[in-house]
Amino acid sequence: MPNIQVSALAPSTQVIRFNRPHARNALSLALLQETATALHAAQNDDSVRVVVLTGDDKAFCAGADIKEMSNTGIPMWGQSERLLAWKTLENFPKPLIAAVEGYALGGGCEMTLLCDIVIAGQNARFGLPEVKIGAFPGDGGTQRLPRAIGKSRAMWMIMTGSLIDGPKACDWGLATEITPAGGALARACEIAQTIGDMSPIAVRMIKEEVLMTYTKSLDESLSLERKLLLWQTHDHNEGIAAFLEKRRPVFSGR
């Protein structure tokens, strides 16, 4: 049985659904690599404008597969195949939306931290409980969680392994929006559709520019932002023309 299911639930939106329900969608190496392969394909497919990651009603993803941990001699976060797969997620240039129901723990929570928008069902539970197995969040959690929710809350979550529910995750800025239980995927697809109607080149530039906040100084990223603004695209001309002609723009991604 494949570890993920890939489908199109809306035009221009690709949904990658984790499919290890017996293991609460734990991130086995196979699941991680299949996800990376699907993202590579989505990146090269112009008809895909937004990707939604989701799980099932019990779990988005319960983190690294703890049963797999003892199978290898080296720490799993040091395996090159795993690191490469994480890099694919990290560098994915198109919008990535997480639709979370149930548990998003450990590596599953770290995946949501790499998503651009996170929609959480009322029953969602977020946490980085690695400390309980004598580890720490080694796939970006120690760095991205404090940036998302602040140092004190991040320290509390990471040091105690405590989980927070969907409403609190939304309140703290870890999630974008909360839906009734079972409604996260539909809402994520709705948002994906809105973004999918925009100019893909503008959306790609927005993602690149916003992510510079995490990697560059303000001076450096402001000057890069100005350089990016100098780009003239067909879509920009089309957007202006459509506004003046009072019609919907047709964006081509050029």
Ligand code: CAA
């Ligand atoms: N890895 C492997 N198997 C897992 C798993 C995981 N992360 N999480 C759940 N499972 C398995 C369980 O072992 C169980 O399998 P069996 O039926 O064979 O016993 C099955 O999924 C169902 O799990 P539960 O019966 O525990 O279901 P629950 O609904 O009562 O609890 C849960 C769900 C809260 C997610 C609980 O399973 C749990 O705490 N899982 C571990 C979560 C965790 O610690 N994640 C962090 C992992 S470490 C990491 O990501 C990064 C790192 O260290 C580098």
